[in-house]
Amino acid sequence: MTRALAIIAAAAMILLFAALMIVVMPAIQLQATVKAPEGLEPYSEQAARGRDVYISLGCVYCHSQQPRDPSIGPDAQRGWGRASVPADYVYDSPHLLGSMRTGPDLFNIGVRQPSQDWHLTHLYNSRSVSPMSIMPSYPFLFEVKPEAEDGDVVVSLPPDYAVDGVLVAKQDALDLVQYLLELDRSYPVDVIPMAEEE
C-alpha cells in the first residue's frame, strides 16, 4: 500500500462503522424502549453519596451488579435476585455492572442483608461475620472513641474484634451502607420470555 491517507481514512471508517453497529444501534434501541419500572425509586441523596464511596473504594473490582438468567447460572438460587433488565439501571451513572465475582453479586444486597448493623460490622472487618472472606477491612471508615456521643452510630463487634472504647461509623460508612440497603430490584419487571429449547 502506498497511500497513507487511504489507510488512515479506511481505518477510521471501519471503527466508526463498528461503533455505530455495537454501541449506537443498541443504545438507540434501549433509549426508545426502556422506561423506569414502577417499583424503582431514584437513589436517596445519602445513597447517591454512598454510591460515590462505592466507586471511590473500587468495590466494582470484586462485585458485579448483574444477576443472570437461571439458564446461565444459579444466581437466583444464591439469593442474588432475578435476572436484571436494562430498566433496572436507568438511575445508574456511571454503570457499575462489574466484571469480577471475587465476592458475590450485590444488585439485591439490600434485600439479602437489610441490616445496617450487619453491614457496618462487615465493612469494619468482614471476617468478623464471614470467617473465610477475603474482602479488605476498611478501618478508615470508622473511628474508636472512649464513649459514644449524641447521634453516633455505634458498631457492634464480636468479642474477638472488640476495640478499646466504642467503634463509631464515619459519615462515609453510613452513606455507603445506605446505598447498599437501597440496592433492591425485587419489584416485578416485564421481560421478553425466553424461547423454549427444542
Place this chain on the structure above:
Amino acid sequence: MTSAIAFLLAATFVISVGGLALLVWALVNDQFTMGPKAARTIFGPGEVGKVEDPATPRLVKDRMQQERGAVEAPDAEQQEELELRAKADQSTRVPVTWWLASSLFWLLLGSVLGVIASIKMHAPEWLVSEAFLTFGRIRPAHLNVVAYGWSSMAGVGIGVWLIPRLFKVALQGGAYATAGAIIWNIGLAVGVWALLAGHSDGMEWLEFPWPVDILLVIGGALVALPLILSLLKRRVQHLYVSAWYLLAALIWFPMLFITANLPNLFGGVEQSMLNWWYAHNVLGLWMTPLGLAAAYYFIPKIVGAPIYSYSLSLIGFWALALFYSQVGLHHLIGGPIPTWAITISIVHSVMMVIPVVAVAINHHMTVAAHWRLLLYSPTLRFVVLGAVAYTLSSIQGSMQALRGVNTITHFTHYTVAHAHLGLYGFMSLVLFGSIYFVVPRLTGREWPYPKLIAAHFWLVFVGFAIYFIPLSIGGWLQGLAMLDATRPFMESVSLTMPYLTARSVGGTLMTLGHAIFALHAVLALVRGGPLRRDAALFRPVPATRVGEAGS
C-alpha cells in the same frame, strides 16, 4: 427508532458500495503493491540476507552473520546507505529516550502496584489502615500505570524510533514528541494521584478523571506530529506493514479515547456497552498495532529475511481492523443488554482467528528458517516469544468469547490471566526485545552487562509461567464452583487461595526481572558501565561455523 435504523441501513449500503468501488479502483491502479519487492522496503540495497543484530562490534556481527549463512561484504553504495541509516537513527535519540525512560519508571511502579494488589487477595488484612492503600484503589492504579504508562509509552517510543527506518528520512519535528512525553507523564502522575486519592470515574479502563484525559490527548496529539511530518517527507514509495499499523493506531486511539471519555454521553447499560467496546478495543486497536508494528519490523531485520508472505500481512491487517473493532460486548455475555449486540461481538471474536493466523504464519515462518539466532539475540528471543504469546492469547480469547466457555470463565481470575497473556506475554515481551535493539543504536554502545539480560529473561519467563498457569487453573475451578448451586459461594473464594498465592510469587519474580531490566537500561542510556568489546548476546557466537551453519 425505525427511521434511525432505516437511516443506518441506508448509510451502510452507500458506504459499502463506495468502499467496493474504491477497492476496485485501487486494484486496477495497482495501489496494493504486495509482491516480495514491497516486503524488502525495510532493507537497504543488497541488505537482504544480512543480520542486523548485534549493533556493534563488527567482529561479533560477522560471526552472527556466519551463523546465519555468509554473504558478500557490502559495497560502497550499501555502505553509504548504512551510514545514512545510522544518522537517521540518531535523529530520534532525544524523544525516544524520553518515551522509553519514562516507560521504565511506570513499568517499575506498575509492577509494584500489581504485586501489592495480588498479595492483598490472599492477605486481606495487609495494608488496610489508609484508604489509598485499599485493594480497590491499588488495582486500578496498577492497570492504568501499566496500560497508559508502561505499554503505551514504550510502544510509542519504539514507534517513534521506527519512523526513520520505515520512511528512510530523519525524524521530523522530534521536539514535539519530546514535549508530548513530558505532558503525557504529567497526565499520568496526576492520574495516579487521583486514583489513589479516590477520584475515579468509576469505569474499568476509563478511571482517569477528565483533566487527565485532556493531558493525555494533548500529549498524544504532539507525538503524532513527527509521524505525520516524517511521512510527508518520506523517501520510500511503498509503506511497509509496520507503518500501516502505526498509522491506524494513530487514528484509532484518539477516536476511542475521546469518544469513551465524552461526559454524559450515556448512562445505565448503554454506558456499559461503550465501556467494554472501549476497553477491548484499546487492546486490539491501540496496544496490538503498536506491538505488531514492532514485531513486523524486528523479526525480519534481525534474521535478515523479508516477511514470509507479504500478501498475507495485508489480510492480517484489514481483518484485524474489521473484526477487532466489533469485539468487546462479549464481556457482557449474560448481562442486561441486547443479545444481538453481544452475538455480533462473539462472532467477530471468533473471526479474529483469521488475522491472528495470518500474522502467526508470517512471524513464525520468517523465524523458523533461522531459529538458531534465537540462541544469541536477546531482541529476537523476546520478540519471538511475544509473537507466540500473541497467537496463544488471541486463540484463547476467541475461545473465551464462546458462550459455553464464557459461562465458566466470566467473572473469574481466568479472565485476568488471559488479559496478562495478551498485555504481558505479547505486548511487554515484544517491548522488552525492541528496547534491547533500540538502546545501543541510540547510544552507540552495547548493553554493558549481558548477564543481566539473561537474568531479566529467565526471571520474567519463569515468573510469568508461575503467574499464568496456576491463575488460569484456579480461575477455571472458581468458575465451575460458582456455577454449581450445591456448593456455597464461599467455596469459589477459598479454593482459589493457593492459586492466588502462586500468582503473587510469579508476579514478584517478574517485578525483580523488571528492576534488573530498568536499572540496566538506565545505565545503558547514560552510557554507564564498561565499554564492551564484544556484543551483548545471550551467549558468545562460536568463531568457526562457516559452511555448516545457517540456511
